[in-house]
Amino acid sequence: MEVSVSQENYLKTILKLERSEGIASNQAIAQNLDSTPAAVTGMLRKLCEEGLVEYEAYQGAKLTQVGEQHALSTVRKHRLWEVFLVEKLNFRWDTVHQLAEELEHIGNEDFVNRLAEFLGNPLFDPHGDPIPDAAGNIRERVDVVFSSEAEAGTMFVVCGVSDSSDEFLRHLNRLGIELGSKYHAVERFEFDGSMEWSNNQGARILISSGVSEKILIQVHA
Amino acid sequence: MEVSVSQENYLKTILKLERSEGIASNQAIAQNLDSTPAAVTGMLRKLCEEGLVEYEAYQGAKLTQVGEQHALSTVRKHRLWEVFLVEKLNFRWDTVHQLAEELEHIGNEDFVNRLAEFLGNPLFDPHGDPIPDAAGNIRERVDVVFSSEAEAGTMFVVCGVSDSSDEFLRHLNRLGIELGSKYHAVERFEFDGSMEWSNNQGARILISSGVSEKILIQVHA
DNA sequence: ATCAATTTTTAGTCTGGCTAAAATATTTTT
DNA sequence: AAAAATATTTTAGCCAGACTAAAAATTGAT
Numbered sequence: 225m226e227v228s229v230s231q232e233n234y235l236k237t238i239l240k241l242e243r244s245e246g247i248a249s250n251q252a253i254a255q256n257l258d259s260t261p262a263a264v265t266g267m268l269r270k271l272c273e274e275g276l277v278e279y280e281a282y283q284g285a286k287l288t289q290v291g292e293q294h295a296l297s298t299v300r301k302h303r304l305w306e307v308f309l310v311e312k313l314n315f316r317w318d319t320v321h322q323l324a325e326e327l328e329h330i331g332n333e334d335f336v337n338r339l340a341e342f343l344g345n346p347l348f349d350p351h352g353d354p355i356p357d358a359a360g361n362i363r364e365r366v367d368v369v370f371s372s373e374a375e376a377g378t379m380f381v382v383c384g385v386s387d388s389s390d391e392f393l394r395h396l397n398r399l400g401i402e403l404g405s406k407y408h409a410v411e412r413f414e415f416d417g418s419m420e421w422s423n424n425q426g427a428r429i430l431i432s433s434g435v436s437e438k439i440l441i442q443v444h445a
Numbered sequence: 446m447e448v449s450v451s452q453e454n455y456l457k458t459i460l461k462l463e464r465s466e467g468i469a470s471n472q473a474i475a476q477n478l479d480s481t482p483a484a485v486t487g488m489l490r491k492l493c494e495e496g497l498v499e500y501e502a503y504q505g506a507k508l509t510q511v512g513e514q515h516a517l518s519t520v521r522k523h524r525l526w527e528v529f530l531v532e533k534l535n536f537r538w539d540t541v542h543q544l545a546e547e548l549e550h551i552g553n554e555d556f557v558n559r560l561a562e563f564l565g566n567p568l569f570d571p572h573g574d575p576i577p578d579a580a581g582n583i584r585e586r587v588d589v590v591f592s593s594e595a596e597a598g599t600m601f602v603v604c605g606v607s608d609s610s611d612e613f614l615r616h617l618n619r620l621g622i623e624l625g626s627k628y629h630a631v632e633r634f635e636f637d638g639s640m641e642w643s644n645n646q647g648a649r650i651l652i653s654s655g656v657s658e659k660i661l662i663q664v665h666a
Numbered sequence: 667a668t669c670a671a672t673t674t675t676t677a678g679t680c681t682g683g684c685t686a687a688a689a690t691a692t693t694t695t696t
Numbered sequence: 697a698a699a700a701a702t703a704t705t706t707t708a709g710c711c712a713g714a715c716t717a718a719a720a721a722t723t724g725a726t
Contacts, residue, residue, distance in 0.1 A: 251704085282692065282704055471672070
């Protein structure tokens with residue numbers, strides 16, 4: 225029962241949609257994979273035959289147990305490789321996605337587990353996304369909110385982003401924001417929702433609402 | 446100019462044959478890749494069009510400069526991954542070939558060079574095969590001969606194998622022979638070419654001619 | 667010059683995934 | 697509840713990449 229690269233990408237997408245929407249519609253899958261609904265129907269049939277998704281015509285798709293395990297394993301590999309690339313090979317966090325996208329399709333469970341072990345079984349990837357453990361469990365973070373919710377006057381630490389696109393990450397790079405950066409929310413301008421932050425050297429930056437809504441933070445006690 | 450996985454395997458094979466036979470015949474390529482001469486002809490045409498091999502009908506194939514660089518880069522990746530798998534992930538040397546075969550097709554020059562750097566720019570892989578540097582140079586070993594040539598009475602160290610198949614490496618594992626193992630050539634039996642070796646604990650093993658002809662050694666001064 | 671071995675051509679197969687357009691279901695609106 | 701809008705599926709076929717089997721052509725050796 226070999227799962228192709230394309231199939232693994234479908235499984236990952238369905239997992240994501242199932243978590244965010246409850247069910248993966250044909251159209252949403254097509255959009256995510258830059259494909260068409262007709263193509264999706266064909267693939268869902270195959271995945272259903274192989275026992276990876278539950279699928280009835282017109283009812284959208286859900287992963288089976290087996291399918292979900294497989295998808296989680298792929299996500300695990302992807303995020304572990306990102307850790308490897310950033311921590312061991314000194315890649316910047318905004319340049320690792322594509323490479324990890326290729327590496328995630330290689331090897332078996334044993335291989336992934338050894339990689340995880342080698343990396344010290346990290347819990348989060350360089351974008352702050354949680355890494356499923358060998359059994360597929362994801363420890364969701366608590367006390368994490370979008371930076372747009374930060375009250376003026378609070379201190380916080382950047383712990384993730386909800387958009388890992390190259391463009392967004394490069395923008396954060398230009399702003400000097402990275403995982404673990406600490407800031408003080410100086411003020412929110414109700415006019416357009418933008419915010420002013422200051423770092424521990426006192427330098428101030430202006431953050432647009434679009435950006436602050438994509439940055440995950442943990443507020444300091 | 447994208448080079449497919451299959452094409453990279455052709456380039457690797459042609460490189461190997463060119464080094465051992467001077468030119469890569471259609472038939473030899475087919476044998477190596479477990480394919481047929483007709484299929485090889487088709488692929489050679491494509492590789493020729495893409496400027497990766499020099500090819501004239503009925504005359505066999507040779508790599509161009511570009512093709513050779515590409516092949517060497519693939520070999521470099523393969524061998525570096527083997528080092529990674531054995532040294533960092535604790536795989537046994539007889540279990541890494543298949544995985545490296547998949548990993549070798551991923552990523553660009555920058556990626557490989559960072560991997561090499563991370564591994565300390567090793568010169569040999571876990572089977573004793575030399576790793577090309579970033580420019581494609583291979584430092585060939587000197588004073589290396591097949592163990593079948595060892596004179597009775599000499600001491601030597603195992604530094605490579607000419608057959609990296611799973612079966613052969615597993616056999617060496619059962620015999621307790623690995624890279625860096627030191628032995629004393631006790632005697633060669635002219636009857637069938639088999640040899641008796643002893644290690645530094647005095648334990649003796651019998652090596653068939655078939656095996657001794659695939660083990661590379663360096664004789665101690 | 668002929669024959670054996672090798673290589674190429676021809677013609678077609680197979681897989682995996684895709685598309686476009688038509689047909690069918692479902693959902694929403696009124 | 698019927699009509700309209702939306703979403704999904706079917707149909708039919710394309711396309712790339714790599715392969716095969718058998719026939720034809722070429723080469724090289726004697």
